[in-house]
Amino acid sequence: MNPTDDGLPEDRQDMKLMIHALVDGELDAAAALAVERRIAADPELAAEHARIVAAQAAVARLPRPQVSDAFMARIAAIGATGQQENLEAAAPQSRDASGRQARTRPTRTWPAARRFGSFDWRAMAASIALTAVLASGATQWLMVGNSTDSFAVAIASGHRRSLLAASPVDVVSSDRHTVKPWLDARIGVSPPAPDLTKDGFALLGGRIEVIGDKPMPALVYRHHEHLITLIAAPQQNGGASAPVATDLSAGGFSMVHWTDDAFSYWAISDTERPALDEFVDRFRAAITAG
């Protein structure tokens, strides 16, 4: 064969790789054109090209495994609950992680259902909706309790780490007009940061805690010689305020948790519990007032 200047390999085997690449649509227009010219000029390459196309078509004709409704529902249940034990139960989707998730699930299923219409999503969505109704309050409380526990532990470690660090805050300011934009610029969340100096709780600044993979704003207040870390997690479900602070003391720290309209708060400190309660009262009063 005459040497060509089309940039294609002269080696027969390498040239065949180029034909595979052409069949697979992996070549850019210029290379594809050059390979097509070679094929047109060379009966042997043309035969190879035809064989590859035929082989690919033969593989493509193979029947694909059917995704049965039952299997689809089983996998969808993983997404809805994430609980492996649910899968192993006799009725796989008979429980749901929480009432909240379950309630929102059907509406989220529908857009996907229209896009991937080959499965009986209607039945699956219905069964999941039914599941939601059946989800027991006890399970929900159990789940909520578990997740809160690990959350509390993570917050306690964050607080402990901050006490050991060179500075407990990343933005030093007693001015909430500095702290809030700083948090907003970094993680797009800016919780209320009232200055409670006159109440004996001075705003030192803020930092970002990563808890369970999620960046969360943390405010730091000082009360006498004690530091109070306040984590404010944006409320995901717009749930009602939890009027009474819950005691979640963890890791030798006092911790309280409460929820106001937009944020879920965790306050942690090594101070006495009454002082922490006072802080919570002052803080809530300040954001309600302001």
Place this chain on the structure above:
Amino acid sequence: MPITADFTRTCRARSPSPPEGSRKTLPGVPDGETVLSERVLAERFGEVVLPHLGDALSLARWLTGNAADAEDVVQEACLKAHAGIAGYAGGNARAWLLAIVRNASYSWMARNRPRGVVAVGDLADLDDVALPPDSAANSPEAALIAKADTAAVEAAIARLPQPFRETLVLRDINGLSYREIATMLGVPQGTVMSRLARARGLLMSDLGRAA
């Protein structure tokens, strides 16, 4: 004292803020919602995993060689996918899921039939072998290959050595690109190309004989 305080602050200011770096930004999530809720993740699972279950089953079926085991393997893979859904950073969802399915298939194989798993050494040896000599003379006609029935094609794929079969399935059944396959297998694209050519070559001569 003021000097020390100043120094401390400068250091802190200069050090990059780790939360920002480790922050997971995922496409489709508005900026205000950087905190990924479980709800968002569950939704992502529905969009990333569920549409590709057919492909996942195909791959598992060909890697384990058994359609009945494929569902177990895919279910296991989906649990892993659910656990790692926050790590899905956009891109081809199918390739992301199939990489998990592939790993799940091999760990399943290692647990359930240790003798069926090809050792890594064998894999490297296979790539070292040069492409077979140009045998256009005894290659079957394209028409003969096209005539092959389903059973013959399935048997021919099943007979392929594992690295070739895997590459062929990822390309011709799952429709991944060379680059995606190379990334998934952790080999250069050139290796993907030669494995694919070898796989198809074996398939073609097998089908030519069978017909």
